[in-house]
Amino acid sequence: MDELAEVLEETRALVEDPDLPSVRRWLERNPQGKVVGHFQVYFPEEVAHAAGVLPVRIMGAGSALQIRQADARIAAFVCSIVRSSLELALSGRLDFLSMFVVPSICDAARNSCGVWVRNFPNLTCRVLYLPHNTGSSYAATYLRDEYRGIAGIIEEMAGRSITDDSLRTSIALFNENRRLLRELYRVKRETPWLLSTVEAYTLTRAAGLMPREEHNALLRRVLDLLPQRQAKRQDKIRVVFEGGFCEQPPLDMLAVIQDACYIVDDDLLIGLRWLIEDVPIEGDPLTNLARAYLDQSSYSPVQRDPRKPKAQMLLRRIRESGAEAAIIAAPKMCEPGLEEQVNYIRALEAAEIPHLVLEFEEKMAVFEQLRMEVETFAESLLFELA
């Protein structure tokens, strides 16, 4: 097996393992190390990193874990990612956490923080209220103060101060990571035959499970190896996949789609790529992080920002990526995703952009129906565009 194939296989194994082996390895190297877990979508991981703490993204467990305990604690009509994330914790797989943060992305997530509090009384569990009133003149100050509050908790937990310099160093590191992810996405967009969606996805997802220094090294190595890859361009339609901002589609679902289409852009794990430009290093770093969240960021159904009308942002994503169509997906029971889907569909219809609407669940295991839908969609477009 060549080096690239080996790296991609190892990365996939890492992200599919619900026991989070990369985190365990870090703890073996850092026996006194602390870990802050955070739920989707966005969390300023630089703040944790600046204290020498490992930020870990809790993204559910897909179909890798049978839900045994969480179902007794969470009501029926709630999305799978909330349940499986709780199951990870109840099954002891997250026993290394010193803190768990839930960004206020939706009502199920916020309410689930209460479940974590009751079940893990020794774990600090915090809701992070990210602003929806993004146009308020005070929003950046509020968010800076909120970050300051979380930083204070992390400092005490880590026994180490977060200085402006340490934060600037962390910001620079994460800026580099985001640059490398943008480069990965560029390769996927311009030469999608060199990097499949599943591969790009697993490489991206790994960022939330390992130290950023290691992830940067991983991405650099892969980006060095990709141009040498022997892969032929195929006659596939170019699509944007929209709907993977929180609960993640199973890898097999992405594989089914990539068999028929090139996914040239997407919002999968958008929180890792939320900040679209480098966060400034000069000046107050917490203020810079807060302003970046508000003013230098992507878009998602879980953030209200009238300056970034989401349907328009989607159309722009389609245009800028050279996509010919869109796949609009939403996880089952996802209130923000399902509501935004209506908005997206209307905009796509008005713009006469072909689109396929799908619903998914992270733990789905049967894809035949999906395969038929995607293939039919792709073939009809190939015929139309020929």
Added chain:
Amino acid sequence: MTNEGPERIGATRKESRRLLDLWWQEMTTADETGRPAAYTFVMGSLNEILRVFDFTVNFPEITALQTAIRGQSLGFLQAAEDYGYSPDICGYVKVDVGLQLKGRDHPHGKVPRPSLVVATNMCNTYIKWAEFWEHLYQCPVFVLDLPAWRGTGAEASLDSQTFQNDLRYVEAQLRELIALCERVAGKPFDVDRLREAMAEVNRMAECYHDVLALNRRRPAPFNAVREGVVYQGISNLFRGSPEGTRFFEVAREELRERIRLGIGTVPDEKFRLLLSGTACYPYFRRFVELFEEWGGVFVHSTYTVFAGGGFLPGFAYDLTRPIESLAEQLLYSAWLGFSTPMFSPQEWLAQTVREWSVDGICFHGVKSCRTTSTGLPDVREWLRTRYDIPGLFIQSDLVDPRLWAEAQIKNRVDAFFEALASRRAVAGR
């Protein structure tokens, strides 16, 4: 003028009908009279500010609820689903979407077009809902961030720096909202009118608490679900108005009279209950009956707290500094009156069980509302294991009649009461 003696019995219902008719009359004529309308929500309505600018205020949660009580929600739900909304999203939103798509013709009257939307983040669905109106009407939408219950750890309490940071943010946003209202309504802000509205809210809050507290008595003079929804409705619709205060004075008088006469809300009160969660409106009467058939009465609920205005005991605006005080009380309500009863209600429930002589708690999860329902099974389990408080968990929906399965729900309710009776018998030995 107060109602004397037996005339007080039934006075609350009569007054509530009068006020609801009044509100609907105002709503129905708003468009033709050119009066601007504001859409807002029960958790953080900012009625105090909206009254200053003479907005007609529409509460879509209440209009949606009313269609369900009238047995007419399904048509609106289906219209929204035909438009593209998933069966899995909030039924309140879909009823309203259906209503908007059908020209805002409601069984009770005409809902006006919005000139302004005010939503807080107390429910994230409020924001998605507001964006629907924004697309449909191109109206201004103001989202007020109310950072609230934080969880655990340092800086998560009311006396923390976190709360002070939140307060500055809320106050700044209130001033921005006032400026927006001036532009939309075309009139200047009058701080004295704000004081008047806030003074009225102070009076109403005191009466509201008095009313709720009367259910500590045995037999309970009202049902916190059946009558509670009316109290919640009026407390929101007439928040800051003399009519709202007067309504609760009437309710208080009637309930005191019921207590004096020994009239309970059920003829033979056997079990006292709490409701954690919301109600089921398409089968509202039946929902209550299932419990009353066992002599069960809901004496209190988290619903009357988080959906009744978030009034906390001791609620009082300081009228010498109205905007600052509005921000402060709003934030207290957000932390303790809205988010804690939804996300971390267990200690309040346990305390209320002790202080109100409660026998058990009904946890009602609804598909439409993950905000209130997500953690209910866990709260039930927590109270059972820590305090040995019996709990019943049932599920249906706020407004969707398709999600009511009476046989299954009745089985669970009956089993719950049998267990309560057995528990009482064992305790009596």
